[in-house]
Amino acid sequence: MNAHDERGTTMTGVDPSRLDDQQLMKELETIHRTRHDTLLYGSNDALRTHNERMAQLEGEYLRRNPHRPVAPGRTREGARERTASDSATPTASGT
Numbered sequence: 001m002n003a004h005d006e007r008g009t010t011m012t013g014v015d016p017s018r019l020d021d022q023q024l025m026k027e028l029e030t031i032h033r034t035r036h037d038t039l040l041y042g043s044n045d046a047l048r049t050h051n052e053r054m055a056q057l058e059g060e061y062l063r064r065n066p067h068r069p070v071a072p073g074r075t076r077e078g079a080r081e082r083t084a085s086d087s088a089t090p091t092a093s094g095t
Contacts, residue, residue, distance in 0.1 A: 012052075017060055
């Protein structure tokens with residue numbers, strides 16, 4: 001089997017389902033912190049691996065927290081309201 005055939009079969013890190021909640025959050029914080037540098041400076045393989053690991057960790061977080069709090073401004077409706085208020089005509093101060 002050559003390297004191309006093995007692509008996607010190896011996993012980096014511990015299976016997210018085996019991490020406790022604190023370990024999972026630490027892994028998520030680390031991967032989000034390193035995302036920008038990986039995108040800008042990582043090889044295609046590094047970026048692919050980063051994408052796969054991030055998806056695994058985020059998927060596990062969402063599985064464990066299906067009813068997590070959602071900030072109103074992070075929804076489509078909230079974003080529309082924010083955009084509408086941003087485009088409103090500003091009033092002059094002191095009038």
